[in-house]
Amino acid sequence: xxxxxxxxxxxxxxxxxxxxxxxxxxxxxxxxxxxxxxxxxxxxxxxxxxxxxxxxxxxxxxxxxxxxxxxxxxxxxxxxxxxxxxxxxxxxxxxxxxxxxxxxxxxxxxxxxxxxxxxxxxxxxxxxxxxxxxxxxxxxxxxxxxxxxxxxxxxxxxxxxxxxxxxxxxxxxxxxxxxxxxxxxxxxxxxxx
Amino acid sequence: xxxxxxxxxxxxxxxxxxxxxxxxxxxxxxxxxxxxxxxxxxxxxxxxxxxxxxxxxxxxxxxxxxxxxxxxxxxxxxxxxxxxxxxxxxxxxxxxxxxxxxxxxxxxxxxxxxxxxxxxxxxxxxxxxxxxxxxxxxxxxxxxxxxxxxxxxxxxxxxxxxxxxxxxxxxxxxxxxxxxxxxxxxxxxxxxxxxxxxxxxxxxxxxxxxxxxxxxxxxxxxxxxxxxxxxxxxxxxxxxxxxx
Numbered sequence: 448x449x450x451x452x453x454x455x456x457x458x459x460x461x462x463x464x465x466x467x468x469x470x471x472x473x474x475x476x477x478x479x480x481x482x483x484x485x486x487x488x489x490x491x492x493x494x495x496x497x498x499x500x501x502x503x504x505x506x507x508x509x510x511x512x513x514x515x516x517x518x519x520x521x522x523x524x525x526x527x528x529x530x531x532x533x534x535x536x537x538x539x540x541x542x543x544x545x546x547x548x549x550x551x552x553x554x555x556x557x558x559x560x561x562x563x564x565x566x567x568x569x570x571x572x573x574x575x576x577x578x579x580x581x582x583x584x585x586x587x588x589x590x591x592x593x594x595x596x597x598x599x600x601x602x603x604x605x606x607x608x609x610x611x612x613x614x615x616x617x618x619x620x621x622x623x624x625x626x627x628x629x630x631x632x633x634x635x636x637x638x639x640x
Numbered sequence: 641x642x643x644x645x646x647x648x649x650x651x652x653x654x655x656x657x658x659x660x661x662x663x664x665x666x667x668x669x670x671x672x673x674x675x676x677x678x679x680x681x682x683x684x685x686x687x688x689x690x691x692x693x694x695x696x697x698x699x700x701x702x703x704x705x706x707x708x709x710x711x712x713x714x715x716x717x718x719x720x721x722x723x724x725x726x727x728x729x730x731x732x733x734x735x736x737x738x739x740x741x742x743x744x745x746x747x748x749x750x751x752x753x754x755x756x757x758x759x760x761x762x763x764x765x766x767x768x769x770x771x772x773x774x775x776x777x778x779x780x781x782x783x784x785x786x787x788x789x790x791x792x793x794x795x796x797x798x799x800x801x802x803x804x805x806x807x808x809x810x811x812x813x814x815x816x817x818x819x820x821x822x823x824x825x826x827x828x829x830x831x832x833x834x835x836x837x838x839x840x841x842x843x844x845x846x847x848x849x850x851x852x853x854x855x856x857x858x859x860x861x862x863x864x865x866x867x868x869x870x871x872x873x874x875x876x877x878x879x880x881x882x883x884x
Contacts, residue, residue, distance in 0.1 A: 453775060455778065455836060455839050455840055455844035456836040456840065458774075458775060458778035458779050458782070459778065459782050459832060459835055459836040459839060460832060460836070461778075461779040461782075462778065462779035462781070462782025462783040462786060462832075463782060463783075463786055463828055463829070463831070464832075465779060465783050466782070466783040466787055466790060466828075467786075467790060467824070467825065467828055470787065470790050471821075480736055480740055495817065495821075498821055498822075498825070499821075499825060502825055502829070515775065515776065516779075518776070519776075519779060519780065519783065522780075525669065525670075526666065526669050526751075527669065527673070528669045528672075528673030528674040528747065530674060594731065594732040594735070594736075595735065595736045595739075629818065629821075633822050633826075634825075634826075639826070639829055
């Protein structure tokens with residue numbers, strides 16, 4: 448019975464947890480319309496996303512599930528108009544996250560926290576257009592108002608690009624720790640973690 | 641069984657192939673929401689919006705369509721009439737919210753149409769025709785089925801927590817997130833387990849090719865929508881190559 452191939456149950460788990468994770472991230476992304484929250488999203492998103500993600504990791508016992516969730520996030524970002532960068536970033540970061548969690552034998556909680564950090568890097572893909580082509584990004588967003596554009600341009604100098612990558616990683620680690628605490632407090636007791 | 645199928649087909653109005661709907665959704669996301677092509681493709685926006693809205697109306701979702709149009713008109717009027725006359729924070733709030741709502745509405749309309757008219761089996765039949773791996777199809781179809789469930793559960797949990805005073809005004813703001821997320825996760829996990837049990841009994845995990853009763857295929861209406869969807873891409877490519 449124990450094979451390395453993903454079965455229907457694993458795939459459904461991926462779907463369920465991707466849905467919860469996506470709802471949390473997209474709900475938080477609405478904050479991005481207040482310019483100051485835009486860069487903070489790279490930090491806040493992974494922190495709250497960490498709670499379902501850590502619960503998801505307790506279901507992951509085979510190779511491919513984390514990668515798939517990461518790709519699905521990328522597809523969703525494409526559908527919600529954030530561009531295709533998240534898919535590219537997601538494939539790489541998802542694969543590394545997969546490797547990290549695998550090296551802990553799909554059991555180690557320390558590795559799980561690290562996995563959460565690496566996995567969260569996909570969110571950085573959403574910010575890439577802001578650095579590679581900010582005038583192009585805003586040329587079709589004139590209707591947001593000049594005040595918004597100015598505020599956001601000020602908030603996004605080039606050095607923010609690597610900073611956001613680090614922020615996403617740190618957010619993921621914090622989210623992992625938060626998720627682990629929540630797991631300990633609620634889910635292990637109830638027997639579903 | 642046949643009458644059931646007919647009834648649902650009738651209720652869904654103009655029947656499009658799921659693949660056409662997906663292309664429409666991606667096209668709207670890329671060109672209207674993502675703004676690809678810039679000013680040169682501005683003409684595509686109203687066309688795509690009109691098609692999506694018309695499809696939503698043929699599907700019988702009059703209320704959704706009416707609400708979307710009302711919001712769009714309201715926001716557009718606000719933007720046009722007050723955009724240049726206000727200043728500072730009011731202007732900022734007005735323009736930002738109007739800009740964002742008008743930008744997202746077309747995608748919301750298309751998304752509402754696609755989700756409300758495509759059954760999960762149609763979706764997976766279309767995906768199989770496109771030879772997309774089961775490993776991606778199953779999570780995606782579970783996810784789309786799951787979004788409404790999450791919304792539903794969340795509103796119940798929210799109501800319960802508000803009653804207990806765990807809300808912004810209730811004095812327990814610090815617990816707000818935990819007391820909502822944890823129950824949500826609990827019930828999602830349970831629903832997920834039930835879902836996998838149901839899917840396993842239908843042979844989802846087995847190593848056989850599953851059959852599907854949904855008849856999907858391209859018709860005249862599909863061709864019309866497909867041409868409209870492909871046009872902006874062609875324009876973009878021609879523009880990039882330098883023909884136009």
